[in-house]
Amino acid sequence: MECTATNGLAVDADGAPDSYRVDGHGLSSTCDGVFAIVSGLAHTQKNDQANWQGLCKQQWAEAQATDDYSKVKIVGFLTDTKKRPIIQSAGDPLPGKAFVTINTLPIPGTPPSSQRHYANAREIPYVVLSNTYAAKHSLKPGDVVAVYRPRTGKLAYGVYGDCCSLGEASVRLHQDLGNDPLVTEADGTVRAKRGIGDRTLWVALTGAHTHPTLDSAAWRAEIKIAGETALNALGGITALKACKAR
The missing domain is CATH 2.40.40.20 (Barwin-like endoglucanases)
Known part of the structure; x- marks a missing residue:
């Protein structure tokens, strides 16, 4: 063996419906799934341990206020063609309250834009x-x-x-x-x-x-x-x- x-x-x-809540109070902190982009570089725990979280919070707040998500890299939840986060809708566990969080294990027969599509x-x-x-x-x-x-x-x-x-x-x-x-x-x-x-x-x-x-x-x-x-x-x-x- x-x-x-x-x-x-x-x-x-x-994949948990309440992983990334819109208000930030989910099982995961928003900045667990979002990185700030500065001068074309995504700042993460690995390459900028001292500043990545502060940069993320700052640029995430800006993105939400302006609806411009070009300065953040979203890896923890689903985005649309304009790189904006997709919020759960009717038929999902937390419509309007949480983002559609993703993983690599889809459930056949479910819409890819639905929270139900991903292993919980x-x-x-x-x-x-x-x-x-x-x-x-x-x-x-x-x-x-x-x-x-x-x-x-x-x-x-x-x-x-x-x-x-x-x-x-x-x-x-x-x-x-x-x-x-x-x-x-x-x-x-x-x-x-x-x-x-x-x-x-x-x-x-x-x-x-x-x-x-x-x-x-x-x-x-x-x-x-x-x-x-x-x-x-x-x-x-x-x-x-x-x-x-x-």
Whole structure:
């Protein structure tokens, strides 16, 4: 069995209807999904750790006031042809109150501009994979990965649901691993930001594919069955515990 270790597990709320609320009080902070563009460069946590958040807040406020979004790069939610954010509408969970937040796992038969089109991070256990990891293991969105937390002995199964890094998972998968990722801030805003600080082990269950559906309970059941079947074929939890991460 081949496994990969990550030093901790961050939280991804993309796809949850309340991830990015219009008023900024969603599971994700607006600047988790928006970057300021200065002199043609998007300022992020990686290239401008000291200033990226302040720049984002300033230029996001300007964009909302002027309806000109040319100075921000939106990566966390859906935009129209003019790069303006799309707000949930009739038929969506939070019409007029939240942006349509996206991930890489669409649900067939649903409109691409609808929030229902994307796997709900609150309901569906999914993992975020790097393109390199996905390619190495021939994984496509909807395929299953086992995630094991040695410190607690908790095992969870999640589908490949978003990109493009390794070491993040949805709200639901965190809960399946025994972690409560939801934190209530002083103003009452609930954020999805309490990650796991200890080591996790990942096993790509290549060939274990699921069928995305709006029936979250049925999809979760399919994920668990597909995951258990594939992991048992590789030696089960005993082999996973003995796996030496590469």
